[in-house]
Amino acid sequence: MQKLGMGQAINQALREEMQRDPRVFLAGEGIGVSINDSPMLPTAGLIDAFGPRRVKDTPVSEAAIAGLAVGAAAAGLRPVVEVMFNPFFTLASDMIVNHAAKLRYLSGGKTSFPLVVRVKSGAGFGAGCQHSHNLEAWVAHCPGLKVVMPATPRDAKGLLKSAIRDDNPVVFIEDMGLYFVPAEVPDGDDTIPIGKADVKRPGRDVTIVTWSKMLGVALEAAARLAERGVEVEVVDLRTLTPLDTDAILTSVRKTGRLVVLHEATRTGGFAGEIAALVMEKAFADLKAPLRRVTGPDIPVPASPPLEKFYIPDADQVVAAIEEIL
Amino acid sequence: MPISTRMKLDMLRTMVLARQFEDSLTLLCREPGKIAGMMILATGQEAVGAGVCAVLNADDVIITNHRSHHHLLARGADPKALMAEIFGRRTGCNKGKSGTLHLAVPEVNALCTTTVVGAGLPIAAGLGFAQQYESRDAVTVCFFGDGSTGEGSFHESLNLAGLWRLPVIFVCENNRYAGAQSYAEHTPVASLAARASAYGMPGESVDGNDAPAIAEATLRARERALAGEGPTLIECMTYRWHGHGEADRQRYQPADEIAAWKKKCPIERLAKALREAGELTDAELAGLWAEAAAIVADAVRYAEESPWPAPEEALDDVWVV
Ligand SMILES: Cc1ncc(C[n+]2csc(CCOP(=O)(O)OP(=O)(O)O)c2C)c(N)n1
Numbered sequence: 001m002q003k004l005g006m007g008q009a010i011n012q013a014l015r016e017e018m019q020r021d022p023r024v025f026l027a028g029e030g031i032g033v034s035i036n037d038s039p040m041l042p043t044a045g046l047i048d049a050f051g052p053r054r055v056k057d058t059p060v061s062e063a064a065i066a067g068l069a070v071g072a073a074a075a076g077l078r079p080v081v082e083v084m085f086n087p088f089f090t091l092a093s094d095m096i097v098n099h100a101a102k103l104r105y106l107s108g109g110k111t112s113f114p115l116v117v118r119v120k121s122g123a124g125f126g127a128g129c130q131h132s133h134n135l136e137a138w139v140a141h142c143p144g145l146k147v148v149m150p151a152t153p154r155d156a157k158g159l160l161k162s163a164i165r166d167d168n169p170v171v172f173i174e175d176m177g178l179y180f181v182p183a184e185v186p187d188g189d190d191t192i193p194i195g196k197a198d199v200k201r202p203g204r205d206v207t208i209v210t211w212s213k214m215l216g217v218a219l220e221a222a223a224r225l226a227e228r229g230v231e232v233e234v235v236d237l238r239t240l241t242p243l244d245t246d247a248i249l250t251s252v253r254k255t256g257r258l259v260v261l262h263e264a265t266r267t268g269g270f271a272g273e274i275a276a277l278v279m280e281k282a283f284a285d286l287k288a289p290l291r292r293v294t295g296p297d298i299p300v301p302a303s304p305p306l307e308k309f310y311i312p313d314a315d316q317v318v319a320a321i322e323e324i325l
Numbered sequence: 326m327p328i329s330t331r332m333k334l335d336m337l338r339t340m341v342l343a344r345q346f347e348d349s350l351t352l353l354c355r356e357p358g359k360i361a362g363m364m365i366l367a368t369g370q371e372a373v374g375a376g377v378c379a380v381l382n383a384d385d386v387i388i389t390n391h392r393s394h395h396h397l398l399a400r401g402a403d404p405k406a407l408m409a410e411i412f413g414r415r416t417g418c419n420k421g422k423s424g425t426l427h428l429a430v431p432e433v434n435a436l437c438t439t440t441v442v443g444a445g446l447p448i449a450a451g452l453g454f455a456q457q458y459e460s461r462d463a464v465t466v467c468f469f470g471d472g473s474t475g476e477g478s479f480h481e482s483l484n485l486a487g488l489w490r491l492p493v494i495f496v497c498e499n500n501r502y503a504g505a506q507s508y509a510e511h512t513p514v515a516s517l518a519a520r521a522s523a524y525g526m527p528g529e530s531v532d533g534n535d536a537p538a539i540a541e542a543t544l545r546a547r548e549r550a551l552a553g554e555g556p557t558l559i560e561c562m563t564y565r566w567h568g569h570g571e572a573d574r575q576r577y578q579p580a581d582e583i584a585a586w587k588k589k590c591p592i593e594r595l596a597k598a599l600r601e602a603g604e605l606t607d608a609e610l611a612g613l614w615a616e617a618a619a620i621v622a623d624a625v626r627y628a629e630e631s632p633w634p635a636p637e638e639a640l641d642d643v644w645v646v
Contacts, residue, residue, distance in 0.1 A: 033505045035573040059475030059511040060442045060503050088441065091476070126361025126413075128424050130440045301639050302424025303413030304361050309636035 001186060007179035009153035010042035010118075013160040014080065016189065018050055021078060024164060027056040027065055028082030028118075040179050042118070043082070062088050066095030066117065070103070073115040078164060086121035086173070087133045100169035101144030114167045116160070122175035122213055123263060123311050129299030132307075134264035139171045140240045140273070146170040146194055147240040151178070151215035154185045155238055158192030166194060175213040175263075195239050197247035203231035206257035206321050209248055209274055211237040214261045214312065221317035230325065240270055248274060249282050256287035259320050263312060266294040288324035293317050328379075328537040328544075330604045333595060336379050336536040337605075338613055340371035340592045343395040345617040346404060349625060350394075350411065350425075354571050361413055362424045367395045369534075369566035372591035373498045374399035376539025376561075377466055380547060384434070384463035386452050391426050391440040392498070396468050402430040408624035414631035421634040422642060442503075443476030445469055446495065450482045453491035453556070464492040464550040466543075472503020474517055480524075483558065487525035490555030494546040497558065499533065500565035505577045521558035533563030534591040564589075 004012070018024045032047035032055045039045070047055040058065050062083060069079035083089050089096070100113045123132040140147045146168055150156035156174065163170035200215060201222050208218040215236050222232035235251050237244065252258050258278055260271035271292040278290060293312050300310050347366040354364040367374070374395035378387070381400075389396040397407060402418070410417025411425040418430050426440045436452070439445050449467030456463050473479055474497065486493050497517050501508045514520070521528025527549075531542045539561055546557035564586035568575045575583070599605035 030504045030506065033510075033577050035505045035569040037574060037576055057506055057510065059506070060472045061475040061477075063477050064475075091441075126424060127363055128422070128426055128440075130427060296640060298639055298643050299422075301422045302362055302426070303417075303421030303634055305633045305636050306413075306421050306639040307361075309639045 001184040003182040004153045004185045005040045005179050005182050006150070006153045006156045006174065007040045007042045007044070009157040009185050010160055010174065011044060011046070012185070013157045013164070014042065014046060015049060017161055017164045018054060023076065023078045024080060025054045025056065025072070025077060026080050026082070027058050027068055029058055029060055029065075029084050031055060031082050032057040042174065042179070062091035063095060066092035067099070069115040069117065070095050070099045070113060073113040073169075074103070074111055078114050080116040080118060080164060083117060083119045085131045086119050086135050087130050089119055089135055089139075092117065096145065096169065096171065097142050101142045105144060112167045113169045116163045116170045116172050119171060119173045120176050121173050122177050123295075123300045123307060124177050126302055126304060126307060128302035132300040134262070134295070136173055136240055137264060137268055137270045140270055144169065145241065147173065148194060148238065149173045149212040149240060150238055151212050151236050153183045154190070155192055155198070157185055158190050159194060159238065161189070161191045162194050170194070173212065177213050192238070195242040195244055197244035198236045198238055199233060199247070199251065200236045201232065201234040203233035203255065205231045205255055206259065206325065207233045207235060207251040207255045208259045208261055208317065209235045209237060210261040211240065212263070214263055217312060217314050217317060218261055220314040221321065224314060224318055225321060230321065232321065245277055245281070248277060252278055252282050253285045256285055257324050258286070258290040259293060259317060259324070260290065261293045261312060261317060263295055265297050266292060267297050269294050291320040291324055293320050328540050330599070330602075332379050332540065333537055333599060334605070336375040336540065337592065337595050337599065338617075339375040339378070339399045340536065340595070341613045342404070342617040342620060343371040343374060343398045344368065344592060345614070345621045346398060346624070347394055349621050351567070351571055353625070360411060360425070362426065364425060364571040365391050365569065366567055366571065367392045369586065369590065370498060370500055370563045371395045372534050372536040372539055373468070373496065373561045373563060376536035377496055377543045379536070379540045380544045381466065382463065384461065385466065386434045386436060386456070386463065387466045387468065388445045388449050388452060389435060389438050389468045390442070390445055390470065390473070392470065393428055393438055393468070397428055397430055397433070397435055400430070400433040400435055402433050402435065404620055404624040405627040406430070408628040409631045412628040412631070413633070414628055415634040415638070416627070416631040420638065420642065443469065443473040443478040446473070446478050446482035449493050449495070450486050450491055453486065453493035454489070456492050457489070462551065464494060464547050466494045466496055468496050468498060470503060471497060471499040471501070471508055471517060472506070472511055474520070475503070475511055483521070483524035483526065483556070486556040490553060492550035493556040494543060494550060495556060495558045497560045498563060499560050500563050502565050502569070502578070504569050507577070516560070518558060518560040526556045526558060528558040528560065530560045530562060533561030534589050534594060536591060536595055
């Protein structure tokens with residue numbers, strides 16, 4: 001099987017979907033001609049393969065890029081647009097939040113907006129808080145948007161294919177740290193359904209629910225605890241909206257213990273939503289209070305020791321699990 | 326008002342310092358693990374910071390962007406505190422919170438810096454509004470790139486500032502690129518200065534490698550602003566010698582284009598003019614370079630010897646307490 005970084009896997013999904021469907025086009029800042037010519041990046045080489053008619057480099061204009069997607073989708077195309085860094089989603093957000101998410105509803109179900117907004121996110125590259133700010137909980141708070149956050153190259157490829165074929169607007173959030181971590185990706189048209197979580201490691205003692213880059217942290221903590229005989233089950237959510245409540249509840253009912261792990265800040269973070277779900281539906285199954293391991297409630301600082309302090313690590317996850325065992 | 330020889334010599338000194346500062350960063354950022362994050366430099370664009378800031382008063386305010394080193398040095402920011410911040414140290418001007426991208430130096434009235442493209446313009450309107458509101462004898466300068474004019478914030482801010490006659494000088498540093506997109510690939514009109522008329526203000530295009538010309542244009546705009554006549558848009562035509570960031574291999578920038586612009590070096594140009602006017606000797610010029618090299622070496626040493634912030638210091642400075 002081929003081994004690809006997540007950026008390359010996304011690149012394959014884009015290529016295959018563009019070949020499959022002439023209505024699919026890409027737009028964004030530097031997605032054709034880029035300041036970074038690494039072949040590991042999601043849009044590398046696509047302008048050579050598909051030309052500037054279908055791979056549109058735009059001005060620095062997030063509102064117009066997002067609006068372009070909304071309009072083109074309403075008119076029957078299947079746009080895949082890129083937001084260069086998650087914080088700049090705020091500039092695109094009127095078009096995504098007030099329009100892509102609401103216009104179908106406002107039309108009484110008569111219009112649809114089959115578009116994908118790819119958002120590059122994640123801390124860990126020393127650029128500071130105007131480049132690193134995980135905003136998935138904001139987006140998940142908006143009815144009408146699907147929110148996908150893959151953790152592996154295979155999931156990224158399969159989920160992006162599903163997102164492009166989906167008739168709803170999908171916000172597809174990619175942690176840039178994962179672009180450079182190779183893993184196996186099946187050849188061919190391997191789609192993965194939106195809205196289905198995946199148990200990445202089975203276990204009976206405690207459940208970690210996580211997504212995106214924090215999957216690696218969860219698996220590291222699970223491996224360390226396994227040496228001490230603690231069997232951790234790691235549930236990779238993959239999609240925040242629609243939420244796979246069955247997968248979460250099934251695991252928690254089995255283990256009776258829950259840690260929710262995300263890189264985003266704590267207050268108002270999506271861990272709170274999962275905690276509420278479990279309290280409402282599986283309170284009686286809990287053997288101990290649940291725990292959240294998240295970024296602290298601060299903007300992501302630039303200096304390496306400060307940024308390291310921000311990003312949740314396996315030590316914190318192990319400590320949280322020890323508290324509730 | 327003509328620009329005095331004294332001011333020209335100051336501008337030259339400022340540009341030489343900025344060049345030395347950034348040339349040292351070009352080398353330092355290649356050393357693995359030395360400096361985190363992206364390294365975005367303004368090599369070749371030094372005349373903009375030097376020319377504009379030469380005619381500002383201490384009370385005037387500036388707001389800059391991701392490509393800020395030359396603006397801040399021209400404004401008189403301490404090279405040691407800047408360098409330490411770029412190195413992520415506790416002694417940096419922002420205690421390691423910013424790194425190189427959003428250096429804020431309130432000590433020189435660079436109250437805040439943003440790396441969100443175009444975001445400086447509406448904030449500049451607010452800074453200028455405060456000056457107008459309290460009838461302060463001061464103006465606001467906003468530095469931004471040609472690419473920023475693609476953002477709605479450019480148009481909204483110029484409209485508002487024009488409407489309310491805010492004392493703001495919008496300085497567009499047109500270095501011919503926004504990331505990998507050349508000017509013609511991101512803007513359909515030849516002149517950004519021409520856009521000023523749409524917002525009820527004068528727009529002026531100046532040679533962005535001619536520091537005294539930039540200073541003169543800024544003086545005119547400043548006088549206009551202080552007289553209550555409102556904002557001005559100044560477009561400085563210059564060029565980005567390096568890639569967008571230092572990791573950028575510039576595949577999309579034609580080599581002959583880069584070479585042609587390097588021949589128009591703003592530092593050599595002003596030095597030549599001063600020499601020809603008999604205002605500068607070769608020895609004095611060499612002295613300026615040596616002085617700048619010593620300042621930068623000192624700043625690098627200071628940064629390297631400075632302590633890292635303790636991890637928990639990440640929790641500080643979110644709130645006013
Ligand atoms: C809102 C926003 N979109 C995208 C970016 C990424 N980005 C950083 S600099 C840049 C190009 C800006 O071009 P310009 O304004 O001309 O300034 P220059 O870099 O040429 O100095 C881009 C697209 C950003 N920082 N902010």
